[in-house]
Amino acid sequence: MIHSTALLRRVDAGLPLYKKAWKRPLGEGQWPQAAVLVALTEETEPRVLLGRRAMHLALHPGEIAFAGGKREEEDLSPWETATREAMEEVGLSLGMIQPLGELEPLMTRTGFEVFPCVASVPAAPDLVVDLGEFDSVFFAPLAVFGDPAIFRLETMSYGSKSCRVPHYQVGKDNVWGVTAAILALLANVAYDAGLDLQRDWKQQP
Numbered sequence: 001m002i003h004s005t006a007l008l009r010r011v012d013a014g015l016p017l018y019k020k021a022w023k024r025p026l027g028e029g030q031w032p033q034a035a036v037l038v039a040l041t042e043e044t045e046p047r048v049l050l051g052r053r054a055m056h057l058a059l060h061p062g063e064i065a066f067a068g069g070k071r072e073e074e075d076l077s078p079w080e081t082a083t084r085e086a087m088e089e090v091g092l093s094l095g096m097i098q099p100l101g102e103l104e105p106l107m108t109r110t111g112f113e114v115f116p117c118v119a120s121v122p123a124a125p126d127l128v129v130d131l132g133e134f135d136s137v138f139f140a141p142l143a144v145f146g147d148p149a150i151f152r153l154e155t156m157s158y159g160s161k162s163c164r165v166p167h168y169q170v171g172k173d174n175v176w177g178v179t180a181a182i183l184a185l186l187a188n189v190a191y192d193a194g195l196d197l198q199r200d201w202k203q204q205p
Helices: 006-014 078-090 142-146 177-191
Strands: 033-041 047-053 067-070 098-102 113-121 134-141 151-158 161-170 173-176
Touching: 006 098, 006 177, 033 078, 033 177, 047 078, 047 142, 047 177, 067 078, 078 113, 078 134, 113 177, 134 142, 142 161, 142 177, 161 177, 173 177
Parallel strands: 033 113
Antiparallel strands: 033 047, 033 067, 047 134, 098 113, 151 161, 161 173
16 A cells, blocks of 8 residues: 555555464463554654553553554454454554554563554544543654653563663653553654664563
């Protein structure tokens, strides 16, 4: 597909688009798997869709995240997981989503293998937010995440281990962890931002 803006065309050209099936049956392998939809608006200066996770959730309450979630039995590929979750959580239908490409899967500290699926969506999509998942959603300018002035790495310790964790301070929101890592990697593609994560995210820290 020919995208409407130069920056989206750059992302499209800079990321592979395989849409491959999951490599193994659900439940097999060392790590549980998940996929997220990194949705960029079709605008000259794209914005990225993010949500504030509901405060009642047991895992990561209040944190900034993409629409997405765990792989389910019916999902044939990471794209099916990401788009299904995006429909359930924020009301993005398949007709709104135009795939751009895929980032390499990232390993979280908690042992999830997360597959980021990058796509474009209309500039003003009609969203229906599942308040069981997100307290609110918002669009942030993608360019913000290419700004080294608001990007930082902090050393976080847990048990006998420690690792460098990326953070962005965007207004009152602290965007961190795998969400921040995905945004930094995407900013490197879109803007040649040169942000160094100082960690191999293909490995669990």
